[in-house]
Amino acid sequence: MKKINSLFIYGIIIFASFYIVDAIALEKESHKFLNEKIIEQNKETLSAFLNSNLGFSDGIKQILNGQEVVVWFREGGRQEDEPVYSRSFNHFHDPLQPWYLAGFDKTFKSSLIWAQDQGTIGSLLGGDWSWKKARDSFHKGLTSINKTEKEKNLADTFRALGQIMHLIQDGSVPAHVRNDSHVYIDLFGKKIGKYHYEVWVNDNLQKINLSPQAFNKAIFNIIPEATAPIPIANIFDTNKYYMDGSNPEIATGSSIGITEYTNANFFSEGTIFKQYPHPSVADTNFQNIDFKNPEVVDAEDGKLDNRIYIRKVAGEQVQRLASLSYVSRDLIMKGFYQFSPLVLDDKVYEEYASKLIPRAVGYSAGLLEYFFRGKLQVTTVPIFYKNAIVYLRAKIKNITPNEIMRDGEFTLTYSYRPTGGNPDGSQDIWGQSPVSPSGTLLYDGEETVIDFWMPYPIPKENYDSAKFTLAFKGTLGNEVGAVIGKVHSLGEIKFGEEWDNGLIGNHAWGHTGYNLFGQNPDNGSTSNVIFEDTLVKDNIRYAGQTTARVNQSLIDYYYNNGQFRDILPILITPDTYLQFKIDAMSINAVPPAPPGQTNQWQYLMFHFNNGYNLQYSHGGQGVYLGSKTAYYDFSLGWIIVDNIYEAFKWVGITLPDGPLYLEGISLVQQLNLLGEPSAVEHHQHMEVDSIRIVEGKKQ
Helix, strand or coil, X not given: CCCCCHHHHHHHHHHHHCCCCCCCCCCHHHHHHHHHHHHHHCHHHHHHHHHHHHCCCCHHHCEECCEEHHHHHHHHHHHCCCCCCCHHHHCECCCCCCHHHCCHHHCCCEHHHHCCXXXXXXXXXXXXXXXXXXXXXXXXXXXXXXXXHHHHHHHHHHHHHHHHHHHHHHCCCHHHHCCCCXXXXXXXXXXXXXCCHHHHHHHCHHHCCCCCCCCCHHHHHCCCCCCCCCCXXXXXXXXXXXXXXXXXXXXXXXXXXXXXXXHHHCCCCCCCCCXXXXXXXXXXXXXXXXXXXXXXXXXXXXXXXXXXXXXECCCCCEEEEXXXXXXXXXXXHCCCHHHCCEECCHHHHHHHHHHHHHHHHHHHHHHHHHHCCCCEEEEEEEEECCCEEEEEEEEEEECCCCCCEEEEEEEEEEEECCCCCCCCCCCCEEEECCCEECCCECCCCCCEEEEEEEEEEEEHHHHHHCEEEEEEEEEECCEEEEEEEEEECCCCEEEEECCCCCCCCCCCCEEECCCECCCCCCCEEEEEEECCCCEEEEEEECCCCCCCEEEEEEEECCHHHHCCCCCXXXXXXXXXXXXXXXXXXXXXXXXCCCCCCCCEEEEEEEEEHHHCEEEEECCCCCCCCCCCEEEEECCCCCEEEEEHHHXXXXXXXXCCCCCEEEEEEEEEEEECCCCCCCCCCEEEEEEEEEEEEEECEEX
């Protein structure tokens, strides 16, 4: 085919596009069809990912911005050719050229570069629907703070991926990788141009083989050229097939770019044995054909075919690479076969499609797998203050196989339905925590722990409706600007006390002097009162007294035959956390005691089966109760959050095999027996804001 000036073609298409809908891109329906089939082939894996990581309920059938996810992929396949007079010129990549010259006629952007970042040019020509756009839209979708924006950005993500899939599929079209213009338009019912491979595919969608060709994910581990630094460049061109075409044998396996495979093994209509080193005459049986006794390749109907097909015998085996037409059988039989030019016919196209379409399908699926490869494991623990979640503790683990996360940031977005809010989510309250640096997370390595602050605290009564989305943006493996999302919900509140319901509280508490009697002699005073949702405890022994005095608040599985058992015992798992806030724990004067001993103590104690305890005190007011107790000094006024299993581990206590149960919680003020009367009054004071046991939820 004689090469036509690209500006001339451009002019024809612009003119024609004002009058017809499907000008150059008769294959738009092919891309819609292929994208839909690819998504359907991978629906189980993709739907499972969307449901578990993005919080969808219907996978690829989820409605976003008015259309199903699968439709956005399908529409992306169609819309990459709109407007046809501009975008389609950026759908070419010649793998035997430097990438900056690999586009159509060395004038337009290579599809490899166009797929990565379309920038301002893309915005002028139907919008930027590149990989960069897909990543940016994905991140915006994960971090949007209203339902409308979230859905639009996620829909844009799937559409952009559909448009990149279109470009990969174009990489399986010989004309697109061999700089061969191929115009075929229907202008007022008149066909203009030459029938070509893409039109044949469009006309035969129902008969082509859609089984995916194996795709080697190791392609993404190749460091790409600086001119196209995103690893998806390797789907198109790995640079393994040399620019002089001297190693065509490399262009056969599953770890080669799709344009390299197509360029080295197939003809376009205008490049049969010319312009490109391969397929060469030496790659075929062309010089060995006996035209008087030709090898009949196609004789399914039992009759002599009127075509002789040239076979590719080196590298990728192609039985119908091109055909010789019998313009005059007698002339051919006499050796004048040069008068019957080589052409690509329906049978050639059918074989081409049988090899090229499966590769396009497999490589398109590989793109999706790469985009969504990032995976996080998140364990969430809500941290409360005044019956509202004010922080969310997230333990974050990178579970992306064999890839490091680094140089990025985490953003937490959340929403909840207010009391009486519309079930459709239209009245949900949204918020976003300040961005936090990610640090470096090795694959399956140590967790990073981040406490995300809630600018809009989530009331406890709206706990069950709360939804959280954690988004990472940074470097993942070789990809700069990668994005990972993880939607998660909250675990169970196993025990919660805010002292907002009197001394009995939300649980069956016992208090000295209130419903625990006979604990003290007449040597002082004991007080337990609620003041502004805080339990205030005072234990006073008057001056001149020697006898002991105690003030307890407790719930306990065993005490007085289970009188204050409440909901105990509570099963403790490796993801169970305690949290509390105590604002005061003081004594006015420390009683005298022998060296190394104490005659007073104040603490919060958590009691477990088999005699194990966690004791929290302040300012040296704890007491030694044996080797099965872990001792911690805490800061007043802070919300203390500890993993129970880890709290024992940190101090070297190994818990026995078997289940661990919480069997009691006690707040103790104790003034112990003195050897002689004290000259001063001893006054212990404690202010307890809240105590909780929360099950972290690992997702």
